[in-house]
Amino acid sequence: xxxxxEDLKDAMIYFSPIQCLGLTxxxxxxxxxxxxxxxxxxEVSGLxxxxxxxxxxxxxxxxxxxxxxxxxxxxxxxLSFFLAMNYTEYDIVEESIISTGVDYWxxxxxxxxxxxxxxxxxxxxxxxxxxxxxxxxxxxKRIEEKKKQTEASDNTGLPAYVSIIEFSNxxxxxxxx
Amino acid sequence: xNIQELHREAVNLAKEAQLEFDNENIIEYQTLIFQAYRLxxxxxxxxxxxxxxxxxxxxxxxxxxxxxxxxxxxxxxxDLITQALSGNPFEEIKTELLELLKTVVGIRTNPIKSNDYLxxxxxxxxxxxxEEKTGKYAGAFVIPHVVEFLKNLNQSYQxxxxxxxxxxxxxxxxxxxxxxxxxxxxKSNLLGSYTIFSSFGINISAENSLMDHFNVYSKEFKEMKGxxxxxxxxxxxxxxxxxxAFHKRISSKFNDEERRKIFNPILNSIAKSKEYKISIxxxxxxxxIKEFKAPNNTIKQALAPLEKKxxxxxxxxxxxxxxxxxxxxxxxxxTILAENINYYEQNLTLTGLEFEKKNIYFNDPHVIxxxxxxxxxxxxxxxxKIAISNKDFDGILxxxxxxxxxxxxxxxxxxxxxxxEETELLLQYQNTTIRDW
Numbered sequence: 001x002x003x004x005x006e007d008l009k010d011a012m013i014y015f016s017p018i019q020c021l022g023l024t025x026x027x028x029x030x031x032x033x034x035x036x037x038x039x040x041x042x043e044v045s046g047l048x049x050x051x052x053x054x055x056x057x058x059x060x061x062x063x064x065x066x067x068x069x070x071x072x073x074x075x076x077x078x079l080s081f082f083l084a085m086n087y088t089e090y091d092i093v094e095e096s097i098i099s100t101g102v103d104y105w106x107x108x109x110x111x112x113x114x115x116x117x118x119x120x121x122x123x124x125x126x127x128x129x130x131x132x133x134x135x136x137x138x139x140x141k142r143i144e145e146k147k148k149q150t151e152a153s154d155n156t157g158l159p160a161y162v163s164i165i166e167f168s169n170x171x172x173x174x175x176x177x
Numbered sequence: 178x179n180i181q182e183l184h185r186e187a188v189n190l191a192k193e194a195q196l197e198f199d200n201e202n203i204i205e206y207q208t209l210i211f212q213a214y215r216l217x218x219x220x221x222x223x224x225x226x227x228x229x230x231x232x233x234x235x236x237x238x239x240x241x242x243x244x245x246x247x248x249x250x251x252x253x254x255x256d257l258i259t260q261a262l263s264g265n266p267f268e269e270i271k272t273e274l275l276e277l278l279k280t281v282v283g284i285r286t287n288p289i290k291s292n293d294y295l296x297x298x299x300x301x302x303x304x305x306x307x308e309e310k311t312g313k314y315a316g317a318f319v320i321p322h323v324v325e326f327l328k329n330l331n332q333s334y335q336x337x338x339x340x341x342x343x344x345x346x347x348x349x350x351x352x353x354x355x356x357x358x359x360x361x362x363x364k365s366n367l368l369g370s371y372t373i374f375s376s377f378g379i380n381i382s383a384e385n386s387l388m389d390h391f392n393v394y395s396k397e398f399k400e401m402k403g404x405x406x407x408x409x410x411x412x413x414x415x416x417x418x419x420x421x422a423f424h425k426r427i428s429s430k431f432n433d434e435e436r437r438k439i440f441n442p443i444l445n446s447i448a449k450s451k452e453y454k455i456s457i458x459x460x461x462x463x464x465x466i467k468e469f470k471a472p473n474n475t476i477k478q479a480l481a482p483l484e485k486k487x488x489x490x491x492x493x494x495x496x497x498x499x500x501x502x503x504x505x506x507x508x509x510x511x512t513i514l515a516e517n518i519n520y521y522e523q524n525l526t527l528t529g530l531e532f533e534k535k536n537i538y539f540n541d542p543h544v545i546x547x548x549x550x551x552x553x554x555x556x557x558x559x560x561x562k563i564a565i566s567n568k569d570f571d572g573i574l575x576x577x578x579x580x581x582x583x584x585x586x587x588x589x590x591x592x593x594x595x596x597x598e599e600t601e602l603l604l605q606y607q608n609t610t611i612r613d614w
Contacts (some may be wrong), residue, residue, distance in 0.1 A: 097243050105236065110181075113247040117180065118233070119231070119234075157269065
């Protein structure tokens, strides 16, 4: 499967193109920091197992991208949105305002048969990004933590998906919580 | 717009608001966040009775409640949380709603508020601490000392704003320069964004974008306004008053009169005679970053030099009047001339006084009315309760200097036996002057 990072703006129909471009640029900055080039492969696990080839052509002026934490987080959001739209039954990412930022939510598109205009938010999307994993902050450890949380919760809980992106070894994981 | 469209528009506005907040554009932030709140509230209220619409219903209510909180509309925020909880929110959302409720109720009932705007002010604030020099108050502070100090600090900031306005704003760019200048000066108030009350600590901040200057739109004004508090911090609060390089820099930036107006109030508050001391601290008011030391004559001369112009002015008046008075003792023609000046009055602006090597400096130039009548000079100074007369011009000024300083000394020596009126007068002397002995 091939994924063009610039296509995010077409996939995310309810996000402004500028916002999507921002996410795409952050993702490119995180990938090139490692450094990866267009054509690199994201190894996916969880709801789907396989490899996705990532392409981009935008040349990013990196002067405005100094905060590693920020571009890692935003870059992980870009890739997580792709994963959620491709590997869950939902294809819309909604947002809501919380005191410290925004929450991301999944739902059906307006043309979907299950779309409910009075209940368009269906599941939470939890995203975490790691630029370079360390023994204490590894991709595997994060997945295990999420699995433990999943085991603890019962079926009456809020539907939620977890997406974890690790840039240095270019791995992505998406699973239902 | 349907519910989803209202919600998305609200989210977009809230994100735009955040960008404005990050750029410290408070007016724009407040406007956008309020618009976002109204839309999100409308979206949530569409689902008021749609209890089966979970999680959408509770998420929209939670979002609207958060925005109401950001608008400092705490009652609405609590109402919206209550609405959300009256439905069937998922356990996770319910927990988050209760956490939000706890925060909102806490803020509403806590006299020390915390919101985005205050956080921004605190981010740029200077923590200033006032401590009594004597230990007799056991860590408490004397209210008049705090009042005096804050008044002096604000006065310094307003004078700084005035000086910067004159320096940086092109007269032709403003329709009514004098009016705009006064407007700007009067609205340039410092803000206290956080206080502690064991000793006295306050976060001093300023936010000039909140000031309304409808007739000034120029880029230079906006830039000046934006830099005002930072420059004030650097030049007045954090600068090293003992550093000759600072004296040189500040003298090249502000002329004598501007420096007098800016620094006199601060020098007043840190004078040796004051019963309190001032410092800039860390944000917990514990570690002192800068302690203001009592200024010596070199610092006073560099930061608030005495005005020399007044003396020259007085000499002119004296010569003029004396000559004419002498003429009254001569022939008839000269006597007629003398009759023309039987009554004369003149405002005199004083910046300092001296008597027997004791100096006193006014925080703001003090204006007194000198009256010449029936061959006598008279001064009636209601501010400092001094009424004197003398036949000689030099004599009246000398007498004024002497009366002022002796009166102050007398009040200080009899501090414990002063009447209420005299105590008030002593405060007037102390709050408006710096004494150098």
